[in-house]
Amino acid sequence: MASFQLQVNGRQHTVDVDADTPLLWVLRDELKLNGTKYGCGIAQCGACTVHIDGMPIRACCFPIGKLAGKNVTTIEGLSVHDDHPVQLAWQEIDVPQCGYCQTGQIMTAAALLDRNPDPSDECILRAMKGNLCRCGTYPRIKNAIKEAAQTKMS
Ligand code: FES
Numbered sequence: 001m002a003s004f005q006l007q008v009n010g011r012q013h014t015v016d017v018d019a020d021t022p023l024l025w026v027l028r029d030e031l032k033l034n035g036t037k038y039g040c041g042i043a044q045c046g047a048c049t050v051h052i053d054g055m056p057i058r059a060c061c062f063p064i065g066k067l068a069g070k071n072v073t074t075i076e077g078l079s080v081h082d083d084h085p086v087q088l089a090w091q092e093i094d095v096p097q098c099g100y101c102q103t104g105q106i107m108t109a110a111a112l113l114d115r116n117p118d119p120s121d122e123c124i125l126r127a128m129k130g131n132l133c134r135c136g137t138y139p140r141i142k143n144a145i146k147e148a149a150q151t152k153m154s
């Protein structure tokens with residue numbers, strides 16, 4: 001076990017864990033940031049998606065020992081008042097069904113719009129294809145991303 005410093009949602013934290021501990025468990029168990037979900041644990045479903053330096057990554061497979069100098073953003077830090085354009089569009093379109101996958105969907109969508117403010121349908125499908133939804137909310141997810149893109153550009 002060792003001591004690691006990490007920057008999460010603009011705050012510095014120190015945790016004592018093994019270097020190979022996945023970021024997901026540091027977020028959930030050490031920092032009590034439970035918005036990021038566990039789905040598969042093998043980087044196949046996207047439920048655990050967070051941003052590292054603005055890029056979407058799978059927290060279930062990212063070891064804490066590789067985080068030095070990087071900034072982590074979770075769903076709790078995406079916006080101050082849950083009013084990121086993607087979150088607002090999600091509410092407007094009423095995207096979630098059971099909701100379990102939606103943190104990961106929102107984080108991936110937000111990172112997409114940061115890279116590409118006006119993505120085509122094809123870009124959206126490509127960016128989102130690693131985020132699985134057992135409830136089949138894919139059409140609403142695509143519509144909400146389009147809606148968020150319009151809000152961001154207006
Ligand atoms: S829990 Fe991380 S990708 Fe499924």
Ligand code: FES
Pocket residue numbers: 096097098099100101102132133134135136137
């Ligand atoms: S809303 Fe239920 S798994 Fe996606």
